[in-house]
Amino acid sequence: MDAFQPWLDQTLFSVKFLSPFMHSRWGWPICESIHFLGLSLLIGAIGTFDLRLLGLASRIPVAALHRLVPWGVAGYVINITTGLMFLVTEPNQYIYNPSFHFKILFMGLAGINVLVFYLTVFGKVKLLEPGAATPRSAKIIGGASLLLWIGVIVAGRLLTFYRPIECMGEKQTFPFYCVPPRVR
Numbered sequence: 001m002d003a004f005q006p007w008l009d010q011t012l013f014s015v016k017f018l019s020p021f022m023h024s025r026w027g028w029p030i031c032e033s034i035h036f037l038g039l040s041l042l043i044g045a046i047g048t049f050d051l052r053l054l055g056l057a058s059r060i061p062v063a064a065l066h067r068l069v070p071w072g073v074a075g076y077v078i079n080i081t082t083g084l085m086f087l088v089t090e091p092n093q094y095i096y097n098p099s100f101h102f103k104i105l106f107m108g109l110a111g112i113n114v115l116v117f118y119l120t121v122f123g124k125v126k127l128l129e130p131g132a133a134t135p136r137s138a139k140i141i142g143g144a145s146l147l148l149w150i151g152v153i154v155a156g157r158l159l160t161f162y163r164p165i166e167c168m169g170e171k172q173t174f175p176f177y178c179v180p181p182r183v184r
Contacts, residue, residue, distance in 0.1 A: 009096075045071040
């Protein structure tokens with residue numbers, strides 16, 4: 001397992017077709033802006049839906065707010081695309097970064113949370129009449145979703161502040177938090 005991170009770093013680093021664009025004057029800033037727009041779509045749609053699950057704006061039917069979910073999915077796809085562009089361009093700044101590890105963890109848990117929602121309570125809440133109380137299980141899932149997406153945002157924001165440094169010869173074990181010398 002100790003070889004996984006250096007292998008992934010080396011493999012992603014060998015993908016060169018994005019580097020000229022991303023390292024151009026406008027490449028990275030354009031992708032950052034698009035990433036932010038995707039995040040706005042995602043959090044705007046999913047956050048609104050989660051707040052409804054928590055009981056806010058209970059006069060709005062859940063089914064009506066559920067129509068926003070495709071916008072959230074579009075934002076997620078935009079963020080995955082731009083996020084992969086960042087990762088492939090500078091893999092060592094992400095693969096060895098504990099903030100990135102937490103971001104991926106929160107994203108995975110958010111995915112499990114949405115799966116649990118659709119497999120367990122969506123059938124109950126989509127039929128709720130305006131003003132009806134949301135089931136406790138839906139409130140728990142909605143609250144967890146909000147917390148997990150806030151975790152993704154905070155961990156993503158901290159990426160820049162926890163840039164990994166080069167390893168100084170010390171023995172590392174998985175997960176690495178410093179960048180070992182890259183094999184050329």
